[in-house]
Amino acid sequence: MTRSEPVAVSAPMAERAASSGIADYLLQVFAVADTEIRKLRHDPGELLTRALQPAIWLLLFGEVMAQVRGLNVGGGNYLDFIAPGILAQSVLFAAIFYGIAAIWERDLGVLHRYMVSPAPRTALVFGKALSSAVRGLVQASIVYALATLLGIHVTFGPLHVIGVVALIAVGSGLFSTFSLIIACLVKTRERFMGIGQVLTMPIFFASNAIYPIDIMPAWLRTISSLNPLTYEVDGLRALMLAGGTSKYGVAFDLAVLAAVFLALVGIAARLYPRLTE
Amino acid sequence: MDAVPFVIETRHLSKHFGDFVAVDDVSLSVRAGEIFGLIGPNGAGKSTLVKMLTTLLPPTSGTALVAGFDIRREPAQVRRKIGYVPQLLSADGTLTGYENLLLSARLYLLARRERQARIAAALEMMDLTEAADRQVQAYSGGMIRRLEIAQSMIHEPAVLFMDEPTVGLDPVARDAVWKHVKELRDRLGTTILITTHMMEEADALCDRIGLQHGGRLQDVGTPQELKDRVGPGATLDDVFAHITGATIDSGGSYHDTQRTRRSIRAHG
Numbered sequence: 001m002t003r004s005e006p007v008a009v010s011a012p013m014a015e016r017a018a019s020s021g022i023a024d025y026l027l028q029v030f031a032v033a034d035t036e037i038r039k040l041r042h043d044p045g046e047l048l049t050r051a052l053q054p055a056i057w058l059l060l061f062g063e064v065m066a067q068v069r070g071l072n073v074g075g076g077n078y079l080d081f082i083a084p085g086i087l088a089q090s091v092l093f094a095a096i097f098y099g100i101a102a103i104w105e106r107d108l109g110v111l112h113r114y115m116v117s118p119a120p121r122t123a124l125v126f127g128k129a130l131s132s133a134v135r136g137l138v139q140a141s142i143v144y145a146l147a148t149l150l151g152i153h154v155t156f157g158p159l160h161v162i163g164v165v166a167l168i169a170v171g172s173g174l175f176s177t178f179s180l181i182i183a184c185l186v187k188t189r190e191r192f193m194g195i196g197q198v199l200t201m202p203i204f205f206a207s208n209a210i211y212p213i214d215i216m217p218a219w220l221r222t223i224s225s226l227n228p229l230t231y232e233v234d235g236l237r238a239l240m241l242a243g244g245t246s247k248y249g250v251a252f253d254l255a256v257l258a259a260v261f262l263a264l265v266g267i268a269a270r271l272y273p274r275l276t277e
Numbered sequence: 278m279d280a281v282p283f284v285i286e287t288r289h290l291s292k293h294f295g296d297f298v299a300v301d302d303v304s305l306s307v308r309a310g311e312i313f314g315l316i317g318p319n320g321a322g323k324s325t326l327v328k329m330l331t332t333l334l335p336p337t338s339g340t341a342l343v344a345g346f347d348i349r350r351e352p353a354q355v356r357r358k359i360g361y362v363p364q365l366l367s368a369d370g371t372l373t374g375y376e377n378l379l380l381s382a383r384l385y386l387l388a389r390r391e392r393q394a395r396i397a398a399a400l401e402m403m404d405l406t407e408a409a410d411r412q413v414q415a416y417s418g419g420m421i422r423r424l425e426i427a428q429s430m431i432h433e434p435a436v437l438f439m440d441e442p443t444v445g446l447d448p449v450a451r452d453a454v455w456k457h458v459k460e461l462r463d464r465l466g467t468t469i470l471i472t473t474h475m476m477e478e479a480d481a482l483c484d485r486i487g488l489q490h491g492g493r494l495q496d497v498g499t500p501q502e503l504k505d506r507v508g509p510g511a512t513l514d515d516v517f518a519h520i521t522g523a524t525i526d527s528g529g530s531y532h533d534t535q536r537t538r539r540s541i542r543a544h545g
Binding site: 024027028030031032034035038039042043107108109110112113114115116117118119120273276277 | 332334361366369372376381385
């Protein structure tokens with residue numbers, strides 16, 4: 001038994017123990033994410049069907065709204081304006097149903113195997129978030145392809161791309177973890193389906209995704225400024241488009257998303273075990 | 278036998294759900310290397326007891342030591358030492374058998390150089406080597422159960438918990454699971470606690486049996502001891518009826534029935 005040994009460990013040994021602790025933690029995070037990615041590889045059809053939604057938004061909604069002259073989107077054309085919004089939306093819609101998968105895994109019994117394993121709960125939550133990030137990035141590359149086809153002024157500068165990858169990854173992780181928290185609270189698929197729809201719409205519409213915040217009434221502007229999606233879209237708007245601008249600054253956007261994400265991981269890790277009780 | 282240490286020791290373990298007492302003051306000791314059967318009808322509190330011992334469910338009162346660690350104060354250490362085969366489906370159908378084992382090997386932090394050898398050995402032991410690269414959804418119920426046993430023992434746990442391991446299996450698949458469970462104990466010395474509501478299973482597999490009814494542990498002994506207490510020629514069914522005044526088929530809620538049926542569908 002090592003647990004009652006005295007703690008007089010020499011510094012290098014303690015360091016080695018700490019670094020192997022981190023390596024162990026990362027391996028467990030990777031184990032969860034890799035499993036999800038293998039499942040996607042066995043059944044990639046889902047990714048393709050998910051590409052339909054952003055296509056419909058850009059082609060139908062975007063093309064029509066682009067004819068409305070009354071909407072001041074700050075210089076550029078409307079399709080350019082909503083492309084980052086639709087990108088964020090498609091990632092949001094994919095991530096927000098992560099909770100359903102968690103409930104499904106609980107109903108099957110697969111979740112029990114994660115919960116009896118020695119993996120820390122935060123590692124399980126990070127692993128799921130990481131797999132959501134990978135999905136989000138696949139989704140993003142499809143939206144990029146669509147946007148390029150439609151003649152939207154997308155930029156592929158390396159720093160821009162790196163920034164977009166970071167925003168999409170953190171945004172995906174954030175909303176999938178939020179979804180996981182909802183799942184832990186409502187616990188059944190039926191209730192989740194109901195509430196999932198109710199939550200997605202306000203997150204999407206009370207944000208700057210398809211219209212500028214400036215045209216909103218004051219109360220809605222306040223809600224939007226508390227909505228993480230607003231910061232994701234704001235950052236994307238600066239990085240995705242040639243000559244794009246950000247209202248809050250990309251660094252601030254990323255910092256807000258990262259902080260909210262970490263807070264949500266903490267909450268989810270506490271609630272996750274409740275699903276198998 | 279007295280020299281063999283206890284690997285599971287519960288102390289006045291109870292679990293209440295509101296007014297309902299699912300597990301009522303259970304004090305139970307299981308020795309290293311034993312196959313211990315917890316028998317009782319659906320709703321007797323067997324699964325709740327196992328969920329507490331596997332740290333999935335916090336007890337209302339009392340505690341337990343599993344592999345030397347306290348389930349309330351040291352759940353992380355307990356998890357390192359145990360394996361759990363839930364009644365539900367714990368193998369992922371969209372993954373292959375190999376991928377399922379790889380996931381367990383990583384979650385249990387097996388050293389990289391050992392991983393492949395352990396996975397190969399587990400597949401071999403459960404007669405699944407040839408099916409390793411097929412998706413689990415193409416497996417038969419018996420194969421899925423054997424894979425679930427393989428993935429829950431890949432880290433060579435001190436204690437393996439199995440909740441109704443043969444529900445829904447045909448007799449041939451059931452006999453194969455029994456054979457593998459015994460082999461596991463004989464080769465690795467793993468202590469195994471199974472729950473079952475099938476007397477035949479308890480008789481064929483278990484060194485000792487605990488009779489669980491209405492949340493309480495009613496009696497403990499070897500199958501023979503328990504039968505002898507009732508009279509010559511008695512079966513375990515008779516023992517159960519004698520002790521509880523009920524038959525094993527009675528009891529069980531809508532929820533239990535639903536769960537059992539789902540497990541049967543998954544493994545059948």
